[in-house]
Every structure is written in structure tokens, then in C-alpha cells.
Amino acid sequence: MNKTIKIKGDLTDWSALFDLMPNRKKRMRNAQPVALTSDPVRELVRNIHPEVINLVIDSVRDETASAKTFRLTPDIDEGTSALPIFRAGQYLSFKLPVGEETVTRPYSIASSPLDAFERGFFEITVRKKEGGFATGRIWNNWKAGVKVAASGPCGFFYHDSIRDSSEIVGLGGGCGVTPFRSMISDIVENRLDLRLTFLYGVRKPDDIIYHDELRKLEAKAPEKIKVVFVCSEPGESWTGPSGFLSADVIREHAGGMEGKTFFVCGPQEMYRFLDAELEKLNLPRRLIRREAFGEVTDPAAFPGYPAAAVGKSFTISAEIGDELFEVPANSAESVLVAFERAKLSPPSQCRSGECGFCRALLLEGDVFITPENDGRRLADKKFGYIHPCASYPVSDMKVRILRGA
Amino acid sequence: MNEKSTERLKPEYDVVVIGAGNGGLAAALELAVKGAKPLLLEQHNLPGGFATSFVRGRFEFEASLHELCSVGSVTNKGGVRAFLEDEAKVEIDWVPVPEAYRLILTDEKMDVTMPFGVDAFIDAVGKAVPGSRDSVETYMRFCEGISDALGVIGKLQDKPDLTKIAATIQNLPAALKHIASTTPGIVNFLKTLPCTVEEVTRTFNIPDDALKIIYPYWCYLGVPMSRMAFSLWAALIIEYIRLGAYIPRMRSHELTSAMEMRIRELGGRIEFNTRVEKILVEKGRVTGLETSAGDKIKTSCVICNASPTLTYNRLIHPAEEVPEAAHRNVNAHIHGGAGFVVYLGLDAPPAELGINEYGYFISKTMDTDAVYNSLGRLGMTDMQATICLNNAVPDCSPPGTTILSMTTLYKPDVWAGVTAKDYFALKNKIAGEMIDEFEKALGTKIRGRIEEFEVATPATFSRYTGTYKGIIYGYEPEPWDSIITRHLALKDENYIRGLMFAGGFGAMCMGYSSALLSGRAAALAALKKLG
Ligand SMILES: Cc1cc2nc3c(=O)[nH]c(=O)nc-3n(C[C@H](O)[C@H](O)[C@H](O)COP(=O)(O)OP(=O)(O)OC[C@H]3O[C@@H](n4cnc5c(N)ncnc54)[C@H](O)[C@@H]3O)c2cc1C
Ligand code: FES
Numbered sequence: 001m002n003k004t005i006k007i008k009g010d011l012t013d014w015s016a017l018f019d020l021m022p023n024r025k026k027r028m029r030n031a032q033p034v035a036l037t038s039d040p041v042r043e044l045v046r047n048i049h050p051e052v053i054n055l056v057i058d059s060v061r062d063e064t065a066s067a068k069t070f071r072l073t074p075d076i077d078e079g080t081s082a083l084p085i086f087r088a089g090q091y092l093s094f095k096l097p098v099g100e101e102t103v104t105r106p107y108s109i110a111s112s113p114l115d116a117f118e119r120g121f122f123e124i125t126v127r128k129k130e131g132g133f134a135t136g137r138i139w140n141n142w143k144a145g146v147k148v149a150a151s152g153p154c155g156f157f158y159h160d161s162i163r164d165s166s167e168i169v170g171l172g173g174g175c176g177v178t179p180f181r182s183m184i185s186d187i188v189e190n191r192l193d194l195r196l197t198f199l200y201g202v203r204k205p206d207d208i209i210y211h212d213e214l215r216k217l218e219a220k221a222p223e224k225i226k227v228v229f230v231c232s233e234p235g236e237s238w239t240g241p242s243g244f245l246s247a248d249v250i251r252e253h254a255g256g257m258e259g260k261t262f263f264v265c266g267p268q269e270m271y272r273f274l275d276a277e278l279e280k281l282n283l284p285r286r287l288i289r290r291e292a293f294g295e296v297t298d299p300a301a302f303p304g305y306p307a308a309a310v311g312k313s314f315t316i317s318a319e320i321g322d323e324l325f326e327v328p329a330n331s332a333e334s335v336l337v338a339f340e341r342a343k344l345s346p347p348s349q350c351r352s353g354e355c356g357f358c359r360a361l362l363l364e365g366d367v368f369i370t371p372e373n374d375g376r377r378l379a380d381k382k383f384g385y386i387h388p389c390a391s392y393p394v395s396d397m398k399v400r401i402l403r404g405a
Numbered sequence: 406m407n408e409k410s411t412e413r414l415k416p417e418y419d420v421v422v423i424g425a426g427n428g429g430l431a432a433a434l435e436l437a438v439k440g441a442k443p444l445l446l447e448q449h450n451l452p453g454g455f456a457t458s459f460v461r462g463r464f465e466f467e468a469s470l471h472e473l474c475s476v477g478s479v480t481n482k483g484g485v486r487a488f489l490e491d492e493a494k495v496e497i498d499w500v501p502v503p504e505a506y507r508l509i510l511t512d513e514k515m516d517v518t519m520p521f522g523v524d525a526f527i528d529a530v531g532k533a534v535p536g537s538r539d540s541v542e543t544y545m546r547f548c549e550g551i552s553d554a555l556g557v558i559g560k561l562q563d564k565p566d567l568t569k570i571a572a573t574i575q576n577l578p579a580a581l582k583h584i585a586s587t588t589p590g591i592v593n594f595l596k597t598l599p600c601t602v603e604e605v606t607r608t609f610n611i612p613d614d615a616l617k618i619i620y621p622y623w624c625y626l627g628v629p630m631s632r633m634a635f636s637l638w639a640a641l642i643i644e645y646i647r648l649g650a651y652i653p654r655m656r657s658h659e660l661t662s663a664m665e666m667r668i669r670e671l672g673g674r675i676e677f678n679t680r681v682e683k684i685l686v687e688k689g690r691v692t693g694l695e696t697s698a699g700d701k702i703k704t705s706c707v708i709c710n711a712s713p714t715l716t717y718n719r720l721i722h723p724a725e726e727v728p729e730a731a732h733r734n735v736n737a738h739i740h741g742g743a744g745f746v747v748y749l750g751l752d753a754p755p756a757e758l759g760i761n762e763y764g765y766f767i768s769k770t771m772d773t774d775a776v777y778n779s780l781g782r783l784g785m786t787d788m789q790a791t792i793c794l795n796n797a798v799p800d801c802s803p804p805g806t807t808i809l810s811m812t813t814l815y816k817p818d819v820w821a822g823v824t825a826k827d828y829f830a831l832k833n834k835i836a837g838e839m840i841d842e843f844e845k846a847l848g849t850k851i852r853g854r855i856e857e858f859e860v861a862t863p864a865t866f867s868r869y870t871g872t873y874k875g876i877i878y879g880y881e882p883e884p885w886d887s888i889i890t891r892h893l894a895l896k897d898e899n900y901i902r903g904l905m906f907a908g909g910f911g912a913m914c915m916g917y918s919s920a921l922l923s924g925r926a927a928a929l930a931a932l933k934k935l936g
Contacts, residue, residue: 020885021894027737031733031737039873347450382655403679
């Protein structure tokens with residue numbers, strides 16, 4: 001069974017074995033005694049996925065009564081000399097200073113990838129939210145010349161040539177038009193080879209963001225782009241389609257549905273409404289791509305929410321490093337918001353349970369997690385990790401927060 | 406209200422582990438088990454390094470694991486299971502992989518499915534290639550002897566005395582008789598130590614077609630058989646075929662999270678989002694570290710899960726403390742393959758797609774030199790190792806869906822010239838060709854059923870772990886740089902006192918099981934130093 005084999009022709013020759021280590025030494029001696037100073041792959045990563053992008057506000061433009069577009073250029077003084085390429089539909093997570101600490105808010109990049117890569121700017125369009133925490137500050141503070149910091153481009157709401165059809169139906173609502181503006185520009189600039197029918201639902205004609213611009217883009221590539229504005233409260237002078245983005249409206253304007261990929265982005269009420277409408281169209285799930293849901297502000301409205309927790313206040317013991325903090329929380333706000341109110345600045349990015357950036361370890365107590373936003377890994381569920389942006393306290397808790405990224 | 410000048414760690418630790426990949430986690434775990442209270446620092450916000458998973462839509466993808474070696478069944482435990490279950494009391498829901506592999510050689514028109522179990526494996530080769538059985542049996546038994554011998558030597562580390570191996574081999578003539586009588590096969594082991602797979606295997610006169618069926622696991626080492634260390638190969642094929650392969654039910658994130666939890670439970674300290682920026686060295690000795698979170702920690706003992714390449718070139722501070730010999734050492738190694746993986750969530754069940762096996766090796770040929778050369782081109786390579794997770798864990802994705810992942814390797818410099826602007830188109834082009842190749846090989850259609858799609862390139866692996874050039878395969882194990890030679894050289898090549906390595910670039914070579922066991926070995930060595 002133990003067959004003897006010939007090594008270098010001589011059964012009794014052990015020299016190869018005894019030469020092994022001297023050979024190794026020789027190889028080391030003959031190698032260059034120099035440091036490896038560059039790693040081109042690391043450079044590539046830095047170009048594609050910078051950890052931070054330092055920006056400066058170049059200009060501000062009013063779109064509607066409640067929406068402004070901010071043009072942002074690289075802040076060379078802070079170390080950002082060029083903007084990364086991204087995939088049309090992605091967002092940036094902005095870090096907004098609040099005193100010494102920061103909170104984050106995600107905003108879709110509304111400009112095209114070429115705008116960033118060749119023309120050196122991003123644009124985002126922000127709609128002011130009544131009682132909103134961040135948008136109020138943005139309105140007051142974001143003027144030309146002001147510095148802002150953002151994450152690298154993130155998110156998965158983009159067209160992929162391998163996964164998706166080249167015939168696209170876009171369904172946007174309210175401020176959810178922003179990623180479509182980027183996609184449409186990308187198509188017109190011949191980087192995305194698609195045909196896109198974009199149905200844009202708004203309440204009133206005045207709420208339409210980028211009206212003229214979208215029409216112009218459409219005119220540049222009428223064989224590829226079709227934009228349909230749909231108003232639910234159209235008023236007298238409106239001649240276009242009215243109502244919500246119902247299955248009927250979609251059928252009427254999007255033509256044959258067969259094999260087309262749907263991209264959906266809008267407020268949460270719209271997602272809820274469209275869930276039911278899209279069901280009527282009998283599309284395989286594969287063909288519906290939805291942008292991250294966004295932070296839930298009414299957890300109690302979700303099925304399974306424990307009634308006893310409504311309107312309650314709780315205390316979260318938050319462990320960071322060796323330190324323990326008592327954090328007041330209320331059941332209607334995410335655990336992430338509780339930490340932010342307590343000025344703990346935990347890491348976050350998507351605020352929709354999707355990216356895992358805010359990942360924290362639940363040591364004691366219970367949370368309610370909205371199913372739409374439960375993007376956790378299986379093992380995280382098993383071992384008690386939560387995504388605080390998508391978790392709502394329903395008891396006193398003890399949580400270990402990761403240090404800021 | 407809260408004064409958050411905090412987040413501070415203790416100013417001093419006996420031992421700090423850098424990196425929570427398989428190697429670092431295993432090191433910290435072993436330290437914690439032995440009552441040391443290690444500090445484990447990880448730059449990312451979760452444990453695992455490559456050993457992780459990610460969620461897209463309704464799918465959770467395994468990032469890297471194909472199958473773990475050396476787990477074994479409950480009654481026949483391999484080293485990994487024994488370490489985790491018996492020694493560290495880490496419970497993992499291990500799921501056996503159903504078959505060894507299905508091999509499809511597209512240019513050579515070969516398509517065979519191989520079982521686990523040495524006897525069954527031999528029979529299967531014999532059946533596929535009439536007349537090969539005897540030579541294959543002799544070969545596999547020979548490999549078993551080599552693997553057993555390596556096992557015996559490996560156990561010496563329990564003591565934990567790595568220098569024992571050195572002593573054993575250096576006093577060979579005297580020791581030989583004794584060892585030969587205790588472990589048959591050890592003489593063959595020592596004799597084949599300087600040999601490549603080809604040098605040894607060709608003496609067995611195995612028919613070519615049979616060799617093709619035996620060789621596919623070469624992909625897990627990524628070095629052509631003309632250069633691969635034979636002893637490592639023998640151990641690898643035997644460990645897989647004899648013990649079978651396993652995966653954690655909830656992806657490798659279950660494995661790494663379970664280790665994380667156990668380390669915490671035993672009083673170890675883990676901080677994520679904490680990148681070690683500097684390992685401070687004075688007069689050739691580790692004195693402490695500095696992190697991205699502003700920690701300054703004193704320690705005289707560091708177990709580093711980052712590669713020597715990264716450590717000597719980026720982490721040691723001041724840089725002048727890195728001796729020339731350390732740079733020569735790094736540059737003498739041949740840096741191994743960088744990873745490229747296509748992840749697919751499909752909206753049809755595996756059976757409907759005709760995907761009935763767990764693991765596929767799909768390759769143009771089994772000429773490993775030719776295939777290896779194809780890893781140097783920026784395009785689709787000649788091989789892919791493809792996994793259908795559902796065929797081991799049926800409910801890993803929702804009913805009616807399938808998870809597939811297709812992996813290949815690139816030589817480390819191939820992606821160096823890629824620009825940011827070309828990057829997305831390039832990765833889709835290669836991924837698309839790999840999908841086409843898979844469809845052709847199986848005669849199936851998966852395009853049109855793709856619900857989720859993601860690609861990890863060398864840049865992705867670099868991004869998430871910092872690994873040099875996106876390398877996932879450590880250093881290439883040629884005979885002079887394989888498991889035994891690396892152990893023998895450990896002392897000689899310890900350029901900075903108090904600094905040890907764990908992980909795929911370490912003395913055990915690459916792979917999950919190696920990285921885990923190397924972490925454990927490093928911890929034992931550290932404990933010995935600490936006294
Ligand atoms: C992927 C993605 C892309 C998006 N793209 C766009 C876009 O292109 N354009 C756009 O306009 N919007 C976009 N949004 C929505 C956007 O991120 C914000 O949610 C929106 O601007 C509202 O922010 P706000 O702070 O004004 O309101 P809210 O987030 O509703 O502000 C109230 C929140 O602040 C919390 N809060 C109150 N006081 C404090 C305090 N003292 N400290 C900390 N927290 C407090 C409250 O609990 C509550 O959760 C996007 C969202 C997602 C998920
Ligand atoms: S911030 Fe993305 S999961 Fe919480």
C-alpha cells in the first residue's frame with residue numbers, strides 16, 4: 001500500500017528534503033529588499049468607493065415651492081479633488097452637523113454619472129418636509145460656499161444590463177423623481193442603452209419637479225424616453241392624465257408590459273398603493289425593483305405592532321466602548337433616532353434597514369422591526385443584531401452600539 | 406447630556422488581535438478560551454472578513470465559502486469541528502455538502518459527478534475511466550498516508566511547540582526510525598515534501614482521463630500542479646474526500662458571528678469600525694498600536710490577521726523598523742489569486758433549471774498550467790467553481806428560487822490597469838460570459854430568471870478587507886513555501902518580536918480551515934510567550 005516513489009531518481013536520496021529550507025533562504029536572499037509602495041487595486045477602490053466625499057455647495061436653485069436643487073462640487077481644500085463615477089439611481093448619505101455631532105440623510109443623485117465624472121458636479125433635489133428635522137436645517141444653512149460631507153455613492157436602485165430588461169417602466173412619486181432624472185440623463189448621454197417610460201405621479205401640477213427639463217430630455221431622444229406626468233389633484237387647466245398611478249394608468253401609458261422591468265421610487269404611501277396595483281398586473285417579482293423604503297415614521301400602523309407600546313417612552317442603556325449611556329426613547333421613533341437625539345452619532349447610511357451600516361447588538365429588551373425594512377442577515381437575527389434605523393423600542397433595552405465608522 | 410469623549414478602550418492589553426477574519430476570530434477565541442482577555446479590532450462593521458454574507462432583496466448570499474474542510478461528522482470530527490465544538494464550545498449548525506463535485510470539462514467533453522468517501526471516490530473514477538482503478542487506489546492510499554503524517558505533525562502543535570517539527574526534521578536520520586515505526590507514511594511524507602504534485606503523481610501511471618477527475622480541487626489552491634506542493638495537495642484531497650465537506654446553515658456569517666459571541670461571552674473585547682493604522686515598533690519589538698478611532702494601546706503581543714504584505718508595507722510604524730529581510734520575505738512569496746464572484750438570485754427552483762448538484766467545477770481543460778495562464782488575462786478565465794446553495798440548504802432562499810455563485814480567480818496584477826470608468830462595464834462583461842459558460846455547460850437557461858445580481862471583483866475584496874490587490878488566496882504554496890516549510894521558518898522569519906500572523910497568508914496556507922487553525926496555533930504560541 002505505501003508505494004515507494006522515486007524522487008529525483010534515487011530512492012535513498014534525501015538531499016531534496018535537506019535542500020528545501022536552504023532553497024527557501026536562497027529565494028528570500030534573492031528577492032528585492034524594497035517596500036511595495038503602491039496597490040493599484042486599492043487606488044481603484046478609492047476612486048469608485050471613496051469613504052467620504054467632501055463637497056461644497058456651488059449653487060442653489062428653486063424647483064417648486066417646496067423643492068430646491070443643490071449643485072455640489074468637490075471640495076479640494078478638504079481633500080476631494082474629483083467625484084466618483086456611480087450608477088444612475090444611487091444615492092449619497094449626507095452627514096449633517098448638529099452641534100458637535102452629526103445625523104445622516106440619504107439623497108438620490110439627480111444628476112448624471114457623466115456630470116460627476118466629466119463635469120465635476122453632483123446635483124441633489126431636496127423637498128422640504130413639514131416638521132422635518134434635516135430639511136429644515138438644509139433650508140436654513142445650505143447656501144453657496146457651504147461645505148458638506150457625504151458618503152460615497154451607495155444603494156442598489158440602478159439598472160443592470162445582466163439582471164434587467166432594456167425596456168423599463170419607471171414609476172416615480174413626489175421627490176422620487178430624483179433617481180429617474182439621473183437615469184434619463186444617462187440614457188440621453190448614451191451611456192445606458194435603454195428605453196424608459198417614466199410615469200411621474202404628483203398631487204398638483206405645481207408639484208412637478210423638473211417639468212421642463214424632463215420634456216427637453218425626452219425631446220432629445222424621443223425613441224428612448226417617454227415621460228408622462230400624472231396628477232391626482234389636477235385642477236382646471238390640466239390636460240394630461242389624472243389620478244393615481246393605478247394599474248389602469250400604467251397599462252394605458254406603458255404599453256405592452258411583457259418582460260419589462262419596473263423601477264419604483266416614491267414616498268411610502270405610494271409604495272403601499274403600488275403594491276396592490278402592481279399585483280393586478282401580475283408581474284413576476286424579478287421585474288419590480290424598488291428603492292429603499294426610507295425611515296418609517298408610523299411603526300404602529302404596521303401589522304404586528306404591539307398595541308401596548310403605542311405612545312410609550314422607554315430607556316435604552318447604550319454601550320459604546322467601555323461607556324454606558326442612558327438614552328430616552330419613544331416608541332414612535334427608531335432606535336437610531338434615539339441615539340442621534342442623545343448625540344451619540346452612531347453610523348448610518350440608508351436609514352431603511354438595507355445597508356447594515358447602523359448594525360448594533362441588542363443585549364436586552366425588545367424591538368419592533370417593520371418587515372419592509374428588515375434587511376438583516378439570518379445569523380444576525382439569530383444572535384440578536386439589529387439595524388437600529390429599522391427598529392422601534394417596545395421595552396427598555398440594552399444595546400451595544402458600534403463605534404462611528 | 407452625554408459627554409461622548411469616551412469610546413475609550415483600556416490603555417493596555419496583553420494581546421491584541423488585528424482583524425476579525427477567520428484567522429483573527431479563531432486566535433481571539435482560543436485566547437479567550439484559555440482565559441486571556443484579548444482585544445480584537447476589526448475595521449469593518451461586522452466579523453468575518455471574506456467569511457461573510459450580504460442581503461439583496463429576498464436573498465442572502467454567501468460571500469466566499471464553497472465548502473469547509475476538516476469539519477467532519479459528529480462521530481468523526483475533523484480539526485475544525487473539534488476546535489470549535491469541543492474546545493471552544495461554539496455551536497454551529499453544520500450542513501453536509503451532498504457530493505464532492507460535478508466536473509464539466511467543456512473542451513474535453515467530460516462530465517462526471519464525484520462522491521465523498523475515499524472508497525466511493527476510487528470506485529467512481531474506476532467506473533468513469535475503465536482500467537484506472539488500481540492506479541487510482543494506490544494513489545489515494547498514498548495520499549492518505551501523507552495526510553495522516555501531516556496530521557501527526559500537526560498535532561505536535563497542541564503542545565504547542567512549532568519548533569518540534571523543525572527539530573524532528575533536522576535530526577532526521579536519528580528520528581526517522583522512530584517516526585517511521587509510529588506513523589507509516591511519514592517516510593513518504595518527508596520524501597515528497599520537496600516535490601510538486603506532478604512530480605509525485607506521474608510516478609503512479611494514472612491514465613490521463615482519471616487524473617482529470619482527481620485534479621479539480623486544484624482550484625482551491627490556485628497553483629498549477631506543476632508547481633503546487635504535493636503534501637498540501639494530498640492533505641487537501643484526503644481531508645475533503647474522507648471527511649466530506651460542510652457549510653454553516655446560515656452562511657459563513659453564522660460561523661463568524663458564533664465565534665464573535667463566544668469571544669464576548671468569555672470576556673474578550675471586540676471593537677468593529679476600528680482600523681489599526683499603526684503597529685508601533687521600537688527596537689524590533691512591538692510596543693503598541695494606534696487606531697482610526699484614536700485609540701492608543703500598549704501591548705507587547707499582536708496577532709495579525711492582515712497579511713505580512715499589508716503589515717510590513719503599511720502598518721509597521723515607523724517604517725524603518727521593517728528590516729530588509731522582511732521586505733525580501735514578502736517579495737519572495739508568490740502572491741496568490743484575487744477573487745471574482747458572480748452572485749445570482751434566480752426566480753426558479755434549482756430542479757426546474759436542471760441544477761441538481763451543489764458544487765460544479767467547470768473548466769475548459771484540466772491542463773492546470775493552461776488554465777492558470779488564463780487567470781492572467783483580463784477577461785473570462787478558463788474555469789469557474791460554481792455553487793448552488795439550495796442543493797445543500799434547500800430553504801436558503803424563498804420557495805421557488807435559487808442561489809447560485811460563480812467564482813474564478815485572477816492573478817494579482819490583472820485588475821491593476823482597470824479604470825473607474827471602465828469598471829462597471831468590465832465586471833458585467835465577464836460576469837455575463839461566465840453565466841453563458843455555465844448555461845452552455847449544463848444545457849440550461851438562467852438568463853431571464855435573474856432577480857438579484859451582484860459581482861465581487863478584486864476591488865470588492867480589497868474594499869471590504871483591505872487585502873493587497875484583492876488577493877483572497879494568500880501566497881502560492883509551492884514546495885519551498887508550503888505548510889511545513891512555513892512552519893519550519895517561523896522562528897527565522899519572525900522579523901519583529903511580538904508580532905505573529907494568522908489567516909490565509911499564514912503558515913497553514915489558505916482556505917477557511919487553514920485560516921481557522923492557524924489562528925488557533927498563533928494564539929497558542931502567543932500564550933506561550935506571555936507565560
Ligand atoms: C434611498 C433614499 C433616497 C432619498 N432621496 C431623496 C431625494 O432625492 N430627495 C428628497 O427630498 N428626499 C430623499 N429621501 C428622503 C430623505 O432622506 C429624508 O428622509 C427627507 O429629506 C426628510 O428628512 P427630514 O429630516 O426633514 O425629515 P424626517 O427624517 O422625517 O425628520 C424627522 C425625523 O427626525 C427625527 N428627529 C427629530 N428631532 C431630532 C433630533 N433632535 N435629533 C435627531 N433626530 C431628530 C425624528 O424622529 C424623525 O425621525 C431619500 C430617502 C432614501 C431612503
Ligand atoms: S442605516 Fe442602513 S441599515 Fe440602518
